[in-house]
Amino acid sequence: MAIPNFNVCHKLELLKEEGKSGDPKHQEGEGEEEEVQSYEFQEMLESLPKERGWRTRYLYLFQGFWCQSKEIQAIMSFQKHFKSLQNDVVLATIPKSGTTWLKALTFTVLNRHRFDPVFSTTDHPLLTSNPHDLVPFFEYKLYANGDVPDLSGLASPRTFATHVPFGSLKDSIEEPGVKVVYLCRNPFDTFISSWHYINNIKSEAVSPVSLEEGFDLYCRGVIGFGPFWEHMLGYWKESLRTPEKVLFLRYEDLKQDMESNLKKLASFLDVPFTEEEEQKGVVHSISDLCSFENLKKLEVNKSSKSIKNFENMHLFRKGEVSDWVNYLSPPQAERLSALVDDKLGGYGLTFRYN
Ligand code: A3P
Numbered sequence: 001m002a003i004p005n006f007n008v009c010h011k012l013e014l015l016k017e018e019g020k021s022g023d024p025k026h027q028e029g030e031g032e033e034e035e036v037q038s039y040e041f042q043e044m045l046e047s048l049p050k051e052r053g054w055r056t057r058y059l060y061l062f063q064g065f066w067c068q069s070k071e072i073q074a075i076m077s078f079q080k081h082f083k084s085l086q087n088d089v090v091l092a093t094i095p096k097s098g099t100t101w102l103k104a105l106t107f108t109v110l111n112r113h114r115f116d117p118v119f120s121t122t123d124h125p126l127l128t129s130n131p132h133d134l135v136p137f138f139e140y141k142l143y144a145n146g147d148v149p150d151l152s153g154l155a156s157p158r159t160f161a162t163h164v165p166f167g168s169l170k171d172s173i174e175e176p177g178v179k180v181v182y183l184c185r186n187p188f189d190t191f192i193s194s195w196h197y198i199n200n201i202k203s204e205a206v207s208p209v210s211l212e213e214g215f216d217l218y219c220r221g222v223i224g225f226g227p228f229w230e231h232m233l234g235y236w237k238e239s240l241r242t243p244e245k246v247l248f249l250r251y252e253d254l255k256q257d258m259e260s261n262l263k264k265l266a267s268f269l270d271v272p273f274t275e276e277e278e279q280k281g282v283v284h285s286i287s288d289l290c291s292f293e294n295l296k297k298l299e300v301n302k303s304s305k306s307i308k309n310f311e312n313m314h315l316f317r318k319g320e321v322s323d324w325v326n327y328l329s330p331p332q333a334e335r336l337s338a339l340v341d342d343k344l345g346g347y348g349l350t351f352r353y354n
Contacts, residue, residue, distance in 0.1 A: 077137035088178035097185035103131035141347035166234035182235035185251035188324035229343035292319035
């Protein structure tokens, strides 16, 4: 098996994030998101429908989904420059569905011969690096801030992550053998997790989003990379159409039965666990190493910053199924439930809420 080159991944992480040169214009009022834009980009942005943002002033409707101006720049650059290679692995999620967890699991599964999860109890990369440093996002890391990285030195299988919907990813992953793993979480918990996270990390220049306001935006589809139903459906349909290319996992299933889902993941990635590995406890060790309790207590996840300037600690809140019952009123739960039935019910995409 080819093993990803961990050192190169780390070098990528060290790429300095710099503003664009050229003829810049600052967009006002984005607070921490304040950024440098060309006039052409600004013009294009102004032509897009926009709504109140959650942690920046606006979200724009770009290619049918809502996102921030800085993300649009990075996504356009990714779509223009990224060339997939056979065996690339892309982890896809809508934010707050367990992306960090999926990155930890996939990295550990793919690199288990190099970093033994059973015996490397002190020197496994996950103990000193946040999962976002080990599996970079296209839009927040690799193609952010005008960077166009040279990814040719990465060993196969190169492993990346993205929040973009399938429709905006598909042209970039046409190479045969590219695999996509989608992690889906029930929309109720995803909303509550998003609401907490965004209010924790948003800039002071943007007023907090109340639960009521956030809920209304969410139900209207206005959330980063949403509408959530279209995001989920895009990957769901593709996983049914091409199961060898897209694996659809559920957060709640991982919580309930990590080991069989890990085996599914490893087989899908063409690195199934051998009987010997299972007897040695490899599957169990990966599950333990990547558990919420283990990752949350690590120093790197308590005190560092891995995505932009956001504290890693906000990536690990409760890690539970059904926390939404502590926040949503019965009428809100009814509204969301009806929406989920309406948008997803006809497609066989179902959720567990406990
Ligand atoms: P909560 O806010 O409900 O606790 P993402 O990684 O996509 O940003 O998703 C974050 C959500 O996943 C948060 O949910 C976080 O606590 C949870 N999470 C992070 N690491 C996890 C892990 N190892 N196991 C289970 N859940 C995890």
